[in-house]
Amino acid sequence: MVAGVQILSKEAEQAQTQILTEDALKFLAALHRTFESTRQSLLVARTVAQQKIDAGNALDFPSETAHVRADPSWHCAPPAPGLEDRRVEITGPTDRKMVINALNSGTKTFMADFEGEYLHSSFPAPYANSPTFANMLNGQVNLGDAIRRKIDFETNGKSYKLVEKPAILIIRPRGWHLDEPRVTVDNAPMSASIFDFALYFFHNAKELVARGAGPYFYLPKMEHYLEARLWNDIFNFSQSYIGMPHGVIRGTVLIETLPAAFQMEEILFELRQHSSGLNCGRWDYIFSFIKKRRADRTAVLPDRKDVTMEVPFMDAYVRLLIQTCHKRKVAAMGGMSAQIPIKEDPKANEIAMAKVRADKLREVKNGHDGTWIAHPLINKIAMDVFNEHMLGPNQYHVRREDVKVAAADLLSTSVPGQITSEGIRSSVATSLAYSSAWLGGNGCIPLNHLMEDAATAEITRVQLWQYVKYGSRVSDSGELVTAEHIDKVVDEVVPTLKNPMISQKNLDIVAKYLKKQVRQEWPSEFLTSDLMSYLAIADGCPAHWQRSVL
Template identity: 55%
Template sequence: MAVPKERIFPTQAQVLGATRPGHDAILTPEALAFLATLHHRFDARRRELLAERVARQARYDDGQLPDFRTDTTAIREGHWVVAPIPAALRDRRVEITGPVERKMIINALNSGAKVFMADFEDSSAPTFANQIDGQINLRDAVDGSIAYTSPEGKQYRVEENPAVLVVRPRGWHLPERHITVDGEPMAGALVDFGLFAFHNARRLQARDRGPYFYLPKLQAMEEAALWNDVMAAAEEFLDLPPDCMKATVLIETLPAVFQMHEILHALRGRAVGLNCGRWDYIFSYLKTFRAHRDRLLPDRGQVLMTVPFLKAYSELLIQTCHRRGAFAMGGMAAQIPIKGDEAANEAALAKVRADKLREVQAGHDGTWVAHPALVPVAQEVFDKYMPSPNQLNVVRADVNVCRDQLIAPCSGTITRAGFDNNVEVALRYTASWLDGQGCVPIHHLMEDAATAEIARAQLWQWLHLGPLEFTDHAPIDAALFDHSLAKHTHRLIESGSPVAHRAEQASTLLKQLTHADELGDFLTLAAYEQLA
C-alpha cells in the first residue's frame, strides 16, 4: 500500500524477531512507519491507563469494592444511542472464534456462522512467527486467495458466503517485544491492529466489511476512548471514512461491568455491541477479589451463568446494549464434540443447547462457539427463538441490577476433583502455550488463556486465603498442590504428548506463580519471556 511520504513518521518500528519467507510483505517499511506513528501518538497514554489499573487493584486489595462511577452519571442517564449498525453485522446469531491459523481460518469462514472472530489474543500463543503468519493468513483471507493443503493432501478453500471477519487484537497490557520503537517494545494491541488495518482496511471498507474489531480486557471508559482515538487516527492516515472501523467490546473484567454505558459512549460512533466474555469475567472476579476471603469461588464447574452474580451481569449487559441500540452478544460454549461416545457427546450438546436457550430467551442477539460442529447446534436454538435478525426490541425493563448483585458471593464447594482438575488444566495449557499453541482441547473442553487463568487464580486463592478444606474436611495446602503438580507433570512427560518436553518448564512456572505471595496479573505475561 502506498502512503504519502508526509504521513510517514520519521522513524520506523524495528523488527527484532526472526522472520520467515513472506514476512517481508507484512513488515514493509511503510507498515513499520505506520506502527511507529501509532506508538509515538498513543503508547504513553496506554502506559498511564495501565498504571491506573494497578492503582485500582490496590484499592480493591485494601477493601474497596467496585461500584458505578459518580462522575459519569450524566452519561448513564442520558438519552443517546450508538451509530447505526452496518448491514453486515445486523445478524450475528452465531459467531465462531479461533486462532489466526490458516486451516482454522478457512474452516471458520466456511462453518455457517455469521461471524468469525480471528483471535490474536486468548486463543493464540504470541510467538513472533504465529503473529506475523496470522497477518499473512488474514491478508489472504481478505483478498480471497487463502488456501491450505494438509500433509495428507486434503485441500481447503473458502466457499461462497463466508462468515464476516472480525479481528481481536491483543489487550492493552500485552507487549510485543519483537517489534520496538526507540528501543521500547510496542504494545501487542497496536501491532496486531496496525498491521491488519494497514494491509486490509481499504479493501474491507470498499466492500462494506469494516474493518471490524473485537476489543478485549478493557477496564474503563478511558481505555475504550483510547481505542476510539487509535482507530480515528488510522482512518485519517489510511484515507478512510470516519468511523468506518467498528468495534464490539468484550465485557470480561469486573471493573468494566460498572462502565458499560460509558464504554459504549466513548465508542458511540463505531460501537456495535458488547459481549459477555464469561470466562475472562470469572477470572477478573477472582483477581479483583484476590484479597477478599468472603468472595472465594467454588469449583469452576459450579460457577455457571445461572449463579446470581453472572446472571446479573448478563441481564444488565442486555439491558444496557439495547437501550443504546447496540447488540448484546452471549458467551462462549467451550464444549467440543466427543468422538466414539455417543451418550457423552449428546450430554455435552445438551449443555450447549441449554446454555444457548438461556441466552436467547434472556434477550441476547447472538452467541459464541469454539468448534464448527457446534454452529448448527447454537443456530438451531437461535433460529427457533429469534426469527428476526436480532433482539434490539427486547429492552429488559424488568432488570434492576445494583452494585451488590454484580459482586455477590457464590455458594458452592471446593472438591478434590475440582482442585486436581485445575492443576491439570493449568499445567497442560501452560505447556501448550509455551510450545506455541494457545487453544487446547482438554477433557472435551476447548481451553484457552481465560479458562486456564481461572484454574490458576483459584489455586492461588484456595492456598493463600485459607485455611480451607475440601468437602471431606481434608485441608487444602501447598503440600497437596505440590503433590498434584508433580503427579500431572510426570503424567504429561510420560504421555508422549507433543508438548511433553515443555512439562518441566510449565510446572516450574506454575509452581512459582501459585506459591508467590501475590496473585500475578496474567499467566501470559509471566510466560511471555519464556516464549520462543
C-alpha cells in the first residue's frame, strides 16, 4: 500500500487490516526515514563505548554534562492525568484475557509489555509476550479495544469484562537494539522500538486524551542520554504529525544498564518535557553490570541468588535513582520481586510472600513512589505496604540529600557469596527453560516458584560465560568451571525440563546455543537478538535476512 514498505509475513491478516493500515504504514515509514540513521549511529556508539571499557577505561559520570547535573533550576513535566499516584503497577503481556485481568487487578497502572522481558503471572497460568508477529499485532488490537472499552469477551463459558475504573495503561515497546524484521522500509528492517511505539500512538493517542489520560510509555534498555534525546525527538515529531500538542506523551525510563546509571539526570533532562520518572529495572541491571564489565576478572559475581538488592552496587544504584528523580520532581519507581504465589504449598507460599512484603517495605522506606508486581494476588501485599508508609500520592518530598554516590560505589564488586554446583545447575536450567519457551512464543516461565524472564535468563547466560572465561572454581567441589563442565550440566538438565511450554526441538536449539555461548571470546549482547531469526523465519521472513547463531 505504501511505496518502499514491505510486510514479510502472512500472520494475523485480520489484525493487519486493523493495525497496518495505509495511513499507519505512512507514519511508520516517515519515522523510519527520519530517525533510523540516528538509531544506527547510537548502536555503533554502544560498541565503541564497550571497547573503551574493555580497554580499561572505567565508567564515570560524563564530564561534558556536569552543568546539567549541577543546575538545580530545571524540573521535569508535572505528572500527567492518571500518573499522579503509581504506588502499585502490574506488568504483563498484551494477550486479550491478560489485558483484562491486569486492568481489573486493582493496581494503579498496568504496564502492557511488547518487549516481553519482564515477569507476569495471571490466572490460570503464567504468560508473557514473545515477539511473534501475531503476538505483536494482536496485542495492538487488544490494547486499542481496551482503551475503547470494547475488549469484553466470553470463552469456555466464562465472561471477561472491564471494571468501571480500570488501571491506567502504560506501554513498553521493545529496546533500541532490536529490529522488527517482518516490516521493512526501503529494504531495511524497521526499529522494533519505533514499530511498537508508532502503531500504538497513531491509533490511540487522541482517543486516550479524549478519555482523560494520554499515551504513556516505559522506555527500556537505554545506555546513553543521546538515546533518550532520540526518544524525545520522536515524541515531538509524532505529536506534530497527528496534530497534538507537545508534552502530551509521557515516558518512564527503565534504568537497567550500567552506563545509564551514570547518566540518570541527563536522561531526565533530555526527556524533561515528556518525562514521568525512572524505574529500577533490577534484573536487567545485574545482567548489564556483568556484561559491560566482561573484560574485568575482578567483576565475577557469585550465585545469582546472592546478588540481592542489599549488595553495595545495587543499593547505591537505588539510592541514586531516588535522589535523582525527586530532585527533578518525577516518580522513582521500584522493581519486581520474582516470587509468585504457591497455591499447592501454604507454608512455602507464606515464606515467598514474606519476601515480597520485605522487598516492598524496603522500597517504600527508601523513598520509592511505587513498585511493580507480577501477579494480581500480590497487589494487596504491595498496596498495604505502600498505603501504610506513603500517605500522599508520591514521595517527591523525600529528597534523600543524605545520599552521596560516587562512581566507585556503582562499580563495587563487594558481593558476599560463592559459586556453587547448585547455582550453576540452576543457571543452566533457567537459561534453557526460558530460551526454549521464548522460541515457542512465551516470554516467561515458572521455575522453582520463581517467574523467570529474559532478564534472569540473560544473567544466567553471562554468568556461566564469566565462570568459564575466568576459570572460576565450584566452591563445594573445587572443580574448575570449563566449557566441558557446562556441557555436562546442560546434558544432565535437558531431560529434566518437562513443561508444556517447552518443545524438544526448541530445547535442542537452545542447548546448542548455550554450549556455544560459553566458548565465545565475548558473550552476545542479547539472546533475544540472537534467537529472533527463528521467530522471523517461522513468521515467513526470507531466511537470507537472518543471521545464524549456531
